[in-house]
Amino acid sequence: MIEPEQYKRIMHAIPLLQKAEAVLVRDFQLAAFFARIPAGKDIFLEGDRVDAIALLISGVVRVYKIGETGREITLYRFGNGQSCILTANAILSQKTFPAVATVEKDAEAIMIPADTFREWIHRYDLWRDYVFDLLSQRLASVMEIVEEVAFRRMDTRVASFLLSRSGVANPMRITHQEIAAELGSSREVISRLLEDLAQRGLLRSSRGEIEVLDLEGMRTRSTA
Amino acid sequence: MIEPEQYKRIMHAIPLLQKAEAVLVRDFQLAAFFARIPAGKDIFLEGDRVDAIALLISGVVRVYKIGETGREITLYRFGNGQSCILTANAILSQKTFPAVATVEKDAEAIMIPADTFREWIHRYDLWRDYVFDLLSQRLASVMEIVEEVAFRRMDTRVASFLLSRSGVANPMRITHQEIAAELGSSREVISRLLEDLAQRGLLRSSRGEIEVLDLEGMRTRSTA
DNA sequence: CGTTATTATGTGACATTGTCACAGACAGAA
DNA sequence: TTCTGTCTGTGACAATGTCACATAATAACG
Numbered sequence: 001m002i003e004p005e006q007y008k009r010i011m012h013a014i015p016l017l018q019k020a021e022a023v024l025v026r027d028f029q030l031a032a033f034f035a036r037i038p039a040g041k042d043i044f045l046e047g048d049r050v051d052a053i054a055l056l057i058s059g060v061v062r063v064y065k066i067g068e069t070g071r072e073i074t075l076y077r078f079g080n081g082q083s084c085i086l087t088a089n090a091i092l093s094q095k096t097f098p099a100v101a102t103v104e105k106d107a108e109a110i111m112i113p114a115d116t117f118r119e120w121i122h123r124y125d126l127w128r129d130y131v132f133d134l135l136s137q138r139l140a141s142v143m144e145i146v147e148e149v150a151f152r153r154m155d156t157r158v159a160s161f162l163l164s165r166s167g168v169a170n171p172m173r174i175t176h177q178e179i180a181a182e183l184g185s186s187r188e189v190i191s192r193l194l195e196d197l198a199q200r201g202l203l204r205s206s207r208g209e210i211e212v213l214d215l216e217g218m219r220t221r222s223t224a
Numbered sequence: 225m226i227e228p229e230q231y232k233r234i235m236h237a238i239p240l241l242q243k244a245e246a247v248l249v250r251d252f253q254l255a256a257f258f259a260r261i262p263a264g265k266d267i268f269l270e271g272d273r274v275d276a277i278a279l280l281i282s283g284v285v286r287v288y289k290i291g292e293t294g295r296e297i298t299l300y301r302f303g304n305g306q307s308c309i310l311t312a313n314a315i316l317s318q319k320t321f322p323a324v325a326t327v328e329k330d331a332e333a334i335m336i337p338a339d340t341f342r343e344w345i346h347r348y349d350l351w352r353d354y355v356f357d358l359l360s361q362r363l364a365s366v367m368e369i370v371e372e373v374a375f376r377r378m379d380t381r382v383a384s385f386l387l388s389r390s391g392v393a394n395p396m397r398i399t400h401q402e403i404a405a406e407l408g409s410s411r412e413v414i415s416r417l418l419e420d421l422a423q424r425g426l427l428r429s430s431r432g433e434i435e436v437l438d439l440e441g442m443r444t445r446s447t448a
Numbered sequence: 449c450g451t452t453a454t455t456a457t458g459t460g461a462c463a464t465t466g467t468c469a470c471a472g473a474c475a476g477a478a
Numbered sequence: 479t480t481c482t483g484t485c486t487g488t489g490a491c492a493a494t495g496t497c498a499c500a501t502a503a504t505a506a507c508g
Contacts, residue, residue, distance in 0.1 A: 065367070065370060065371045065374065065375075067371070067374065067375030067376075068375065069375070069466090069467080071374070071375060071466090073370065073371075073374045073375075075367065075370065085363075086363075089360045089363055089364065092356055092357070092360050093357065093360045093361065093364070095364065098364055098367055098368075099367065121356075122349060125346060128352070132316055132345075132356070132359075133316070133317065135356075135359050135360070135363065136313045136316050136317045136359070137317065138363060139309075139310075139313055139359065139362060139363045139366065140313065140317070140319065140322055142363065142366050142367055142370060143289070143299065143322055143323065143366055144322075145370050146289060146297065146299065146366060146369050146370055146373060147289045147291070147297075149370060149373045149374050150289065150291065150295070150297045150373050150408040151289075151291030151292065151293070151295060151297075151408070152291075153464075153465090154464075154465065155464090175484085175485065175486090176485075176486070177484095177485075177486095184374040184375070185465080185466080186465085186466055186467075187485090187486085188465095188466075188467080188468095188486095188487085188488090189464090189465060189466065189467095191485095191486060191487065191488095192465095192487090192488095195487085205486095207473080207474060207475080207484090207485060207486075208474095208475095208484090208485070293495090293496080295495090377493075377494090378493075378494065379493090399455085399456065399457090400456075400457070401455095401456075401457095409494080409495080410494085410495055410496070411456090411457085412457095412458085412459085412494095412495080412496080412497095413493090413494060413495065413496095415456095415457060415458065415459095416458090416459095416494095419458085430503090431455090431456060431457075431502080431503055431504075432455090432456070432503090432504090
């Protein structure tokens with residue numbers, strides 16, 4: 001149950017609701033409930049049965065796979081206004097959750113019970129389109145990852161990753177381990193590649209921090 | 225336009241239609257058209273714009289990614305009664321086709337124009353569920369592939385692959401190159417791994433043919 | 449039937465990436 | 479400061495991918 005005062009803020013964060021018809025809005029206020037999830041908390045583990053779907057109104061969640069040796073690879077992230085489509089996937093196909101999802105930045109989420117979710121899919125065009133669209137996007141992005149992992153060399157992938165991050169914050173706070181977990185590699189390999197990039201003057205790195213110095217050179221690297 | 229005589233056979237191949245309401249059946253007969261596609265023919269190339277979705281009633285289509293070096297990796301296959309959900313994906317998100325699809329075995333397909341497809345999604349519950357379900361399955365299977373490629377060793381993947389194939393035909397006709405294209409590796413690597421498996425007595429291989437000799441041993445390999 | 453293409457497989461040298469077992473180096477807490 | 483946990487560096491080796499070939503098996507053709 002969502003209170004009217006809260007609803008205003010929620011609506012602001014979830015564009016979907018702004019276009020929604022009155023019935024959906026009412027249903028939403030009745031069935032949904034609010035949850036706060038602190039950073040570091042796992043929302044789903046691989047194999048979990050799913051009983052509700054989360055729509056984030058703040059924070060970030062990372063969804064990743066983890067191998068037997070402990071290596072990780074990020075499949076995707078989702079943030080404000082987005083939802084974990086794998087949850088939807090699991091709900092619709094009656095399967096368990098096929099990866100791990102953890103909160104990276106403290107999150108506030110709107111939870112919708114699985115049954116309600118299923119019902120809305122049938123009842124509301126808007127809702128259905130929203131879910132379809134997300135599912136669609138994820139399939140495309142996961143296929144991208146297959147291609148990356150199967151065919152691109154690690155140094156070019158590191159360069160691409162650093163480039164995209166440098167757009168957000170340039171001296172960025174990140175560890176070698178985190179980069180490895182992002183790309184599905186191991187810490188040692190990333191360390192070596194970073195050292196190589198540093199020697200060529202493309203970046204400067206200190207404990208827990210990396211700064212891209214030569215954007216142009218990095219771009220060249222990322223496509224080579 | 226589908227003729228009534230044909231329709232009988234088509235219905236037999238596509239379970240979906242057996243449960244369909246009369247209106248959908250009629251729409252189907254009006255909008256769909258029949259196509260024969262010979263083995264070896266590419267249906268879609270990466271980046272193609274999609275104007276129709278295909279439902280196979282016979283034959284097999286392989287969907288794969290291809291890297292710059294020419295290496296390939298199979299994403300999935302689909303056969304009788306199934307449809308290329310990536311096409312659906314491309315239609316719904318108004319994007320281009322993100323991979324290559326080629327016919328492996330001569331196929332007969334029912335083609336449905338993109339606009340019609342979109343319309344049916346909104347109009348028919350049954351149709352929508354069908355598409356949702358496929359999309360869902362593919363997302364899960366592609367995520368499996370990410371995990372495989374990122375974390376599993378090649379010898380175990382080869383063993384798994386041979387095991388699953390040996391269930392269909394045991395002395396199987398397949399080349400090293402084909403196995404490589406399946407798993408996203410290169411021919412030389414596969415050759416070496418096969419030789420190793422042969423020396424351990426798990427298989428026997430001759431030009432264009434492989435026979436699994438020790439199912440149990442192969443199973444052990446595939447999980448190691 | 450032999451000769452010639454074509455396709456499949458084998459091989460060795462080397463580059464890239466992953467694994468293991470460590471050793472230091474740094475930062476925050478006690 | 480000293481301790482403790484986290485981050486980074488290193489060398490040896492294993493697994494995989496790439497390249498440039500050689501060789502072998504089948505198909506195609508006269």
